[in-house]
Amino acid sequence: MNDSVSTSAGSVSLLERIRTGEVLARDCPSREILNHVCSRWGVLVLVVLLDGMHRFSELRRKIGGVSEKMLSQALQSLEQDGFVERKALPVVPPHVEYRLTAMGEEVALQMDGLTSWIEDNLPRILAAREGKVAVG
Amino acid sequence: MNDSVSTSAGSVSLLERIRTGEVLARDCPSREILNHVCSRWGVLVLVVLLDGMHRFSELRRKIGGVSEKMLSQALQSLEQDGFVERKALPVVPPHVEYRLTAMGEEVALQMDGLTSWIEDNLPRILAAREGKVAVG
DNA sequence: CGGAATCCAAGATGATACTG
DNA sequence: CAGTATCATCTTGGATTCCG
Numbered sequence: 001m002n003d004s005v006s007t008s009a010g011s012v013s014l015l016e017r018i019r020t021g022e023v024l025a026r027d028c029p030s031r032e033i034l035n036h037v038c039s040r041w042g043v044l045v046l047v048v049l050l051d052g053m054h055r056f057s058e059l060r061r062k063i064g065g066v067s068e069k070m071l072s073q074a075l076q077s078l079e080q081d082g083f084v085e086r087k088a089l090p091v092v093p094p095h096v097e098y099r100l101t102a103m104g105e106e107v108a109l110q111m112d113g114l115t116s117w118i119e120d121n122l123p124r125i126l127a128a129r130e131g132k133v134a135v136g
Numbered sequence: 137m138n139d140s141v142s143t144s145a146g147s148v149s150l151l152e153r154i155r156t157g158e159v160l161a162r163d164c165p166s167r168e169i170l171n172h173v174c175s176r177w178g179v180l181v182l183v184v185l186l187d188g189m190h191r192f193s194e195l196r197r198k199i200g201g202v203s204e205k206m207l208s209q210a211l212q213s214l215e216q217d218g219f220v221e222r223k224a225l226p227v228v229p230p231h232v233e234y235r236l237t238a239m240g241e242e243v244a245l246q247m248d249g250l251t252s253w254i255e256d257n258l259p260r261i262l263a264a265r266e267g268k269v270a271v272g
Numbered sequence: 273c274g275g276a277a278t279c280c281a282a283g284a285t286g287a288t289a290c291t292g
Numbered sequence: 293c294a295g296t297a298t299c300a301t302c303t304t305g306g307a308t309t310c311c312g
Contacts, residue, residue: 023251024180026201030254033261037250038174040304044160056274065162067306072275082264093273094312103260110250114173117246118166119158124239125169128218176284192294203286208295229293230292276311284303291296 036081037107041066041074046100046108047115049084053099083107172217173243177202177210182236182244183251185220189235219243 023030036042044063048054054062060071075098078084083104089095100108118125158164172178180199184190190198196207211234214220219240225231236244254261 023255024184024198024200029262030251030258033254033258034179034251035176037254038176038179040171040174043170043174047159062160064160068275069277069307070305073304080265081261082267088274092312094275096274101264103257103264106257107250107253110246110253113249114243114246115159115166115170117243118169118173121239121242122158122166122169125217126165128239129216131218204295205287205297206285209284224294228292230295232294274312276309278307278309280306280308282303282305285301287298287300289296289298292294 033081036077037083037111039074039077041070042078043111043115045071045074045078046083046104046111049098049100050105050108050112053097056096056098059098078104169217172210172213173219173247175210175213177206178214179247179251181207181210181214182219182240182247185234185236186241186244186248189233192232192234195234214240 022028023034025031037046041063044066045059048059048062056071056075059075060066060068063071066074075084075086079086082101085099085101085104087097087099089097158166159170161167173182177199180202181195184195184198192207192211195211196202196204199207202210211220211222215222218237221235221237221240223233223235225233
C-alpha cells in the first residue's frame with residue numbers, strides 16, 4: 001500500500017523523502033544498507049574487523065558457525081557498500097586482506113555498541129525471558 | 137591464546153581486545169537476541185517505539201511494507217526478550233498498546249544510533265556503491 | 273588459501289481468509 | 293481492531309565439489 005506522504009499542499013515529494021534517507025519508507029535504499037549491516041553475519045564481521053586487518057580464514061575462525069559461503073557473501077555486501085576494503089595479493093597461495101574503510105569503522109562502532117550492550121545485559125535479558133516463557 | 141578474559145569486564149580497554157567474546161561464540165544466547173533486535177522488522181519497531189506508545193495498526197502504518205504477520209512476530213520476539221511491553225485493554229473493539237520497557241529503551245537507543253547514522257550517510261554510501269557496481 | 277558453483281533443507285516472508 | 297491460520301514463494305544457510 002502507499003504510506004502517507006503528500007498530504008497537504010506542501011510538495012514533499014516521495015523522492016525528497018527518499019533523498020533524506022527514511023528507513024521507515026519501504027522503498028528507501030537505506031533499508032538495504034540496514035539489512036546488510038544487521039545481517040546475521042554482517043554485524044559480526046564488522047565487529048571483528050574493528051580489531052584490524054583480517055584474512056578470510058581468520059575471520060572464519062573467529063566467527064563461530066559461519067560457513068565459507070555466508071562469510072564470502074557478507075564480505076561482498078559490505079565491500080559493495082563501501083564499509084570493507086578487500087586487498088588481494090597476487091601470490092601463491094592466495095593472500096587476501098580485509099579491513100574496514102573509514103566509513104566502515106563508523107558503522108562498526110555502532111554495531112559494537114549494540115553487541116557490547118547485549119553482552120553486558122545478557123543476564124537481565126535472559127531473566128526477563130524466563131519469566132515469560134517458563135510457564136508451562 | 138589471545139583473550140581468555142570473559143566476564144570480569146571493567147578495566148579492559150575496548151580497543152585493545154575488541155571483544156572476541158560472547159556474540160562470536162556460535163552457541164551463545166546473545167546471538168539470538170542480536171538476531172531479534174537486528175531483524176528486518178525488529179529494528180524498525182524499536183526505533184518507532186522510541187517515540188512512545190503505539191497501537192498495532194499505528195506501527196503497521198508507520199513501518200512501510202510490513203505485513204500483519206511479520207509485525208506480530210517481531211513484536212512477540214521483542215516482548216519475550218523483555219524489550220517491549222504489551223498491554224491489551226479488555227474492550228470492544230480490541231485496543232492493544234505497545235511500548236518500550238526500560239531495557240527496551242536502551243537497545244532502541246543503540247538501534248536509533250545505527251539507523252540515524254545510515255540515514256545521515258546514505259549519500260556517501262550510495263556514492264561508494266556507484267563506484268563499485270557501475271560500469272566495468 | 274580463497275573463493276565460486278551447485279544442490280538441497282530450512283526458515284523468512286507475504287497475500288488471503290478467517291476469528292473474537 | 294488485533295490478531296491467527298494457511299498456503300505459496302522467496303531467501304538463507306550449509307555441505308559439497310571444483311578451480312586458480
